[in-house]
Amino acid sequence: MxxxxxxxxxxxxxxxxxxxxxxxxxxxxxxxxxxxxxxxxxxxxxxxxxxxxxxxxxxxxxxxxxxSLPVEHSPLPDARRFSPLDFQAQDRQLIRWQPAPGGGELVLETRWQRVVETFPLLAERGMLIPAFSLVASEERLQFTLQLEHDND
Missing domain, CATH: 1.20.5 (Single alpha-helices involved in coiled-coils or other helix-helix interfaces)
Structure with a gap:
């Protein structure tokens, strides 16, 4: 073409x-x-x-x-159970324990050094402290704590 x-x-x-x-x-x-x-x-x-x-x-x-090595979970130290009688010591005296649902009110008569030691002891026992008060008396302090269980 x-x-x-x-x-x-x-x-x-x-x-x-x-x-x-x-x-x-x-x-x-x-x-x-x-x-x-x-x-x-x-x-x-x-x-x-x-x-x-x-x-x-x-x-x-x-x-x-x-x-890889298996991950070993170390058990957490067992929290000690809370008992108000644990706070009866030489320089600390239990005055009153008023239980309530989920916690209670703890009243101690103590010296100033023992006040500071009380907070870690309560934390070890799984207790929270939403409120506390200190009232000075003659030789000691009246230490009132509002406590709640730490239920994570």
Missing amino acids: SFNLDTWLALPPPVRVICWLASALCGLSLVWWLSIRPIHNAQAHAVAQQMAQHSVRQAQWRKLRAL
Whole structure:
């Protein structure tokens, strides 16, 4: 099939423009497809490599986790149970214990040094102190504590 120039020139100019645009579009799409296809293949290859590396890394992590030492949970020291009689000592005297739901009121007669020691003792026994008061008497202090159980 030979190209007849007279037939081409006999076509109206808008038809010739449309033919040129169609052929240019076909040529550009062919070039685009030929240039994009290798990039798509390279991307698919890279994704396949990443998947293979991921499975290898997972297998390595499983092996490492199997080699790690088991975590030993050291038991917490058992909290001593609260008893108001524990606060009866040489420089500290239990005056009154008024139990209440979830705690109570503890009244001690003590020296100043024993006041400071009382707070850690109560904490060891799982008691919270939302309020306390100190009233000075002749030689000692009257130490009143509002106590609550520490139910974590």
